[in-house]
Amino acid sequence: MRKIKLTKEERAIEESLENFVPVDKQEYEQIVNAIAARKKDAVLNIRVNSHDLANIKHKAEQLGIRYQTFISELIHRIAQAN
Numbered sequence: 001m002r003k004i005k006l007t008k009e010e011r012a013i014e015e016s017l018e019n020f021v022p023v024d025k026q027e028y029e030q031i032v033n034a035i036a037a038r039k040k041d042a043v044l045n046i047r048v049n050s051h052d053l054a055n056i057k058h059k060a061e062q063l064g065i066r067y068q069t070f071i072s073e074l075i076h077r078i079a080q081a082n
Contacts (some may be wrong), residue, residue: 040072 060070
């Protein structure tokens with residue numbers, strides 16, 4: 001049998017499928033709703049202190065995420081807080 005060479009992307013997909021865990025319909029719906037709730041559909045332009053922005057970028061870098069994503073997550077958490 002001939003061995004098929006996969007690209008790096010194809011190998012990543014194959015490995016993720018090996019770790020696939022099926023979920024029930026209720027859990028699937030919860031996942032779909034969580035993804036929909038995180039959909040970014042508005043643009044926000046604000047002016048901030050450059051020192052604050054530098055600190056935010058540094059913290060985002062430590063977390064390994066983009067600073068816009070970090071700011072968006074902070075806003076989301078504040079908006080959802082009681």
